[in-house]
Amino acid sequence: MAKYLAKHRGEREKLFLNTKIRKPPPGTSPEDAAKLARDQIDEDLGVLGVDYVDMLMLRDSPDAKVIQAQWAVVEEALAAGRCRSVGVINYCPSALKGVLATAKVTPSINYIMAHAGMGPDLHGLRTLSEKSGIRIFSYGQTGEIWNGVPGPNADLVDNPILKRIGAAHGGKSAEEVSLRWVLQSGMAASLRPSANFGRCAGRECALGLARQARCLEWTLTDGEMAEIDAMTAPDDNPTLFSSAGCPGAFGTTRK
Numbered sequence: 412m413a414k415y416l417a418k419h420r421g422e423r424e425k426l427f428l429n430t431k432i433r434k435p436p437p438g439t440s441p442e443d444a445a446k447l448a449r450d451q452i453d454e455d456l457g458v459l460g461v462d463y464v465d466m467l468m469l470r471d472s473p474d475a476k477v478i479q480a481q482w483a484v485v486e487e488a489l490a491a492g493r494c495r496s497v498g499v500i501n502y503c504p505s506a507l508k509g510v511l512a513t514a515k516v517t518p519s520i521n522y523i524m525a526h527a528g529m530g531p532d533l534h535g536l537r538t539l540s541e542k543s544g545i546r547i548f549s550y551g552q553t554g555e556i557w558n559g560v561p562g563p564n565a566d567l568v569d570n571p572i573l574k575r576i577g578a579a580h581g582g583k584s585a586e587e588v589s590l591r592w593v594l595q596s597g598m599a600a601s602l603r604p605s606a607n608f609g610r611c612a613g614r615e616c617a618l619g620l621a622r623q624a625r626c627l628e629w630t631l632t633d634g635e636m637a638e639i640d641a642m643t644a645p646d647d648n649p650t651l652f653s654s655a656g657c658p659g660a661f662g663t664t665r666k
Contacts, residue, residue: 413458429466430455431500432481434654437473441480444472448484452493467494468522471502473656475509486516498522498548503650503657504539517544520599523649525549526564527573527589528642531596533649547598552590554645555652557661566645576635583629591626592639 416423432451435444448469456462469485472478488494498520499510510518521540525533525547532538537547554564563586567573573585580588593600602623604616611619631639648659 413460416460423461427466428459428461428464429468430459430464431468432470432485434470434472435477435481437655439477441474441476444477445480445484448481449487452484452488456493463493463495465495466498466519467496468498468500468520469510469518470500471506471650471654471656473654475505475512478506478509479513482510482514486514489516499545501650501653501657502540503653504536506650506653506657507539507543507545511543519546520548521545522548522550522601524551524555524647524651525593525598525600525649526552526554526567526645526647527570527592527639528554528567528645529647529649530643531640536649537598548601549593549598550601551647552593552600553586554647564645564647570642570645572638572642576631576639579635580629580631587623587626588631588639590623591629591631592636594626595631595636596640 412428416426430452432448435447439447452467456464467485467488469478469481472481485494485497489497496519497516499506499518500522502510502518502521502523507521521536523533523536526549533547540547554567556562556564567589568585570585573588577583577585577588583591590600590602602620605611605619650657651659651661653660
């Protein structure tokens with residue numbers, strides 16, 4: 412992105428730039444965590460060659476004091492015009508409560524996993540977030556598993572309910588049906604350019620994004636939405652990629 416911006420300075424306003432604050436190492440003090448966040452904001456803006464980003468997002472920490480210290484830095488950046496909006500990534504209920512306890516600015520979004528089979532309330536996390544004024548921005552509409560490399564969940568892409576519904580809509584794939592369900596449920600969604608987690612190039616990436624964007628051109632029926640709402644598999648932890656402070660985080664209780 413930095414290389415693109417360097418060659419296309421006139422196109423900055425056409426882009427939505429999003430940066431994420433890295434997790435501090437375990438045991439980092441709140442004061443040091445705040446400095447790390449502040450230094451990274453300086454670094455990211457410098458590397459990109461811009462004065463601000465459109466969204467600045469904070470990852471969670473097992474330590475609520477660290478979350479609070481870093482969120483204060485994020486709020487500073489917002490007040491200084493170094494970002495236009497702020498959000499959090501993979502915040503489970505305890506992490507949300509931690510950041511909201513001292514926040515002066517409520518996060519705009521909580522970026523978490525959402526796909527068919529998890530239920531429309533995402534184990535209660537959607538309701539908790541939205542009651543606090545935080546919208547859900549989702550990833551992982553095909554599920555996310557790790558087999559040496561990240562990839563989609565075969566139990567989702569081969570799901571007979573999703574495949575049957577897709578066939579009724581002109582041969583849509585299970586992935587497209589899952590994405591359409593997320594969008595029609597009122598959640599925002601980030602997109603990868605390909606089903607194999609972005610491992611594509613050139614025209615292949617463009618075609619993949621165009622195919623997913625066409626999910627805005629059709630709708631599921633009320634009956635189809637209800638059927639997908641009722642699915643209980645493949646289930647997932649919406650904050651699977653959170654820190655050890657959230658239950659069921661990747662690398663703690665799950666492999």
